[in-house]
Amino acid sequence: MNYPLHSAFYFFSQDKPKFVLPVGRDEANWMMFAVEEGSFRFAVNLIEGVIGPGEVLLCPPGCDLHREVIAPLTIHYLGFAPAPTDEEEGYELLEWIKETSSYRISVEDKGRYYSTLQRLKQTFDKQDRFSQQQNIHYINDLWMLLSQEFALRLQRAKPLPDASMLSARQWLEQQAMRPLLLQELSLHLNMTRVALTRKFRAAFGMTPKDYLTLLRMARAKSLLANTDYTIDHIAALCGYENGYYFSRIFNKHTHLRPSVFRKKFSI
Known part of the structure; x- marks a missing residue:
């Protein structure tokens, strides 16, 4: 199967009281934090804010991510990169996120968001082939949801087509x-x-x-x-x-x- 994202790593934490390191950075991969419960304060490239339940934070490669837990977190943390395909839409969306500093998104389709995270959680720390395939599938399903949400955001910001x-x-x-x-x-x-x-x-x-x-x-x-x-x-x-x-x-x-x-x- 051809998926738009390559998954580099995936971790799940429940009732996380604090981050091990106050500043995170990945030179090669995008970082994604999808929150189920709790909240944390962040700063990326001079953009600051708070991420809470039903929200996702994206951090580009090579950028420092400053983070501080406000309320104990149930959180999914993963690293990814666009898969090398003949399509460039994934690259273009990520470039748009960087250019506009749109690192934080509040997901509107909460039902699909939490459903995908529940299924993704079931693959955590499992090494069998089926679980690994499911992991890749649900990470890409989450990305497709975010892509649709970003597309809606772009549509609302644009004037009517000619x-x-x-x-x-x-x-x-x-x-x-x-x-x-x-x-x-x-x-x-x-x-x-x-x-x-x-x-x-x-x-x-x-x-x-x-x-x-x-x-x-x-x-x-x-x-x-x-x-x-x-x-x-x-x-x-x-x-x-x-x-x-x-x-x-x-x-x-x-x-x-x-x-x-x-x-x-x-x-």
């Missing part, structure tokens, strides 16, 4: 389930693919290709759960040339093979 990008999104929604090339959308809007990608990402926080995949995956999940269509037939209904390529994209997007998703979620 008419051309609203038209681009509408065109994709209307044409998504047929085989198409994004060059068609470029021609439809009379702009280069580079300009289209840049403007679409600025407007919606993702590329046209990502949005197209999102639409197709939503339809594919519905068809897998609610019909007994073959994988090849679902692939065709979602705009893909064959079941093999569709299965690769589906697995990359959901971390599940279509057949496994169907067994797990079929009605």
Whole structure:
């Protein structure tokens, strides 16, 4: 499976009265602190604040993190780096966090946040292969949740997209389930693919290709759960040339093979 993050380490502490070291630093990895209970005071690159339950602190590599416990902590502490893939979205989000000093985030979807942490906690200090796989999965699930929260924050801070990008999104929604090339959308809007990608990402926080995949995956999940269509037939209904390529994209997007998703979620 291809995950967006590589996990360097993971620790879990309950009722932690203080940090062993008042200043933490990791030269190679991002540090993440996800709080279940308690609170602590922090300072990163002149940004100061308090982290409490349902909140996450991110600290970039090579930065000093000053921290002091205020109330005993139940906390998840992990180190990570973006996995080397052909996608750059993970790198771009981390660069944005550094550029804007957005180190602290209060998670809105508390249910998913605490559910993921509970499952992650069950993998702590276990060395068997299954537990290690689960650990990587839940760390990346937590990251995907944070990515969505950051995307929402960006959307709220941005002005409404211009008419051309609203038209681009509408065109994709209307044409998504047929085989198409994004060059068609470029021609439809009379702009280069580079300009289209840049403007679409600025407007919606993702590329046209990502949005197209999102639409197709939503339809594919519905068809897998609610019909007994073959994988090849679902692939065709979602705009893909064959079941093999569709299965690769589906697995990359959901971390599940279509057949496994169907067994797990079929009605």
